[in-house]
Amino acid sequence: MRIDVSKLLEHLNPAQREAVEHRGTPLMVLAGAGSGKTRVLTHRVAHLIATGDAEPRNILAVTFTNKAAKEMKERIWALLGNSHRELWVGTFHATCARILRGHGHLLGFDLNFSILDEGDQLALAKECCRELNLDTNRFPPSLLLRHVSNAKQNFIDPEEYMAQWAGDYLKGRVARFYALYQEKLKGSQAMDFDDLLFFVLKLFLEHREVLDLYRRRWRHVLVDEFQDTNQIQYRMVKLLAEEHRQVCVVGDDDQSIYSWRGADPGNILRFDRDFPEVRIVRLEQNYRSTRNIIRASSSLISKNRMRKGKDLWTANEPGEMVSV
The missing domain is CATH 3.40.50.300 (P-loop containing nucleotide triphosphate hydrolases)
Known part of the structure; x- marks a missing residue:
């Protein structure tokens, strides 16, 4: 073509x-x-x-x-x-x-590894909590998973996380959870979305x-x-x-x-x-909004100093006045 x-x-x-x-x-x-x-x-x-x-x-x-x-x-x-x-x-x-799927074997993963959805993650998190005798009222599995996700998104592995929080009782428990969670994932040849x-x-x-x-x-x-x-x-x-x-x-x-x-x-x-x-x-x-919407939104966002400047405009009709 x-x-x-x-x-x-x-x-x-x-x-x-x-x-x-x-x-x-x-x-x-x-x-x-x-x-x-x-x-x-x-x-x-x-x-x-x-x-x-x-x-x-x-x-x-x-x-x-x-x-x-x-x-x-x-x-x-x-x-x-x-x-x-x-x-x-x-x-x-x-x-x-x-x-x-093409190169994970270099990190010790089977190329047919499974990917856990949120339900699978939560089930695994609860299993880890039981093994670590963590009080799930104090350490809700969903909250622990959020801590783990945040660590992964900042490229912090369990060992580094443990070293960072060695003297902190609460974060130390999170670190133990993180380490066991990853150990079980690897043992099952599985990853969560952050692992990808x-x-x-x-x-x-x-x-x-x-x-x-x-x-x-x-x-x-x-x-x-x-x-x-x-x-x-x-x-x-x-x-x-x-x-x-x-x-x-x-x-x-x-x-x-x-x-x-x-x-x-x-x-x-x-x-x-x-x-x-x-x-x-x-x-x-x-191309989407009226002039009054553009004017109102630009006025609000201009207060943010940590941004790249833009001067939005439209050839559309003025439209109704914006009220809050």
Whole structure:
């Protein structure tokens, strides 16, 4: 299927077009709500392929939900045709699971390891509590799992966690729980969702040949909802892209709402430091909301000083006045 490059750029506003066409340096797209960020991502992927700048198999595009990944795939295939199914588009967790299916043996895992859902995790947590004689009123299994999840998202293994909290009675109990929980997971050849990220980063750091393999494979890395990345996800992206520098991140620090599950909006500010040659494109035209909604939301968010500035606007009608 021959792709008409000019048609890919039709109906894009100037900022969207710049984001789609940019090459040569890292790219950060600061995309306000309703500004067409999914269109930019999908058109950028299609444009990379249509211009011959990238082969489908050399592109990695990651996002956070299965729904978003499915939508991205469908939009890209609509632009390119179904012949380009070598594209690797998926969630961070699905991408990591696929990597571990191929290389997890290097960390002692069977390639057919199982992945625990929340119910399985809770059942295992209760089993650990029983073995450790932990009072589940004082140490609820669900709370212990949250502590473990937070540790994993910050790339802290049980040994390091134990060393950090050796003199703390309560955290010391959490450390013992964490160690037993991981021991039982490994013994069952199982992982939880946080493990998928944790062990891929461990794999990249301890087995350079695996990191180099994926660096060569994924010559272009695109990340959606970048404001929702945690420390491990950021480090993975940085490792994959720090040599070829062909990385595009799309996000909006004004829409960061998942800090409670490990998301670090500071990654948007950190990207400038780690990729100082980054080109920043702001998508500021809102296609979804009325002028009064834009005015009210901009007034509120402007009070946050820890953000990248954006000046949202819309050509839509004023709409009703906003009242609280």
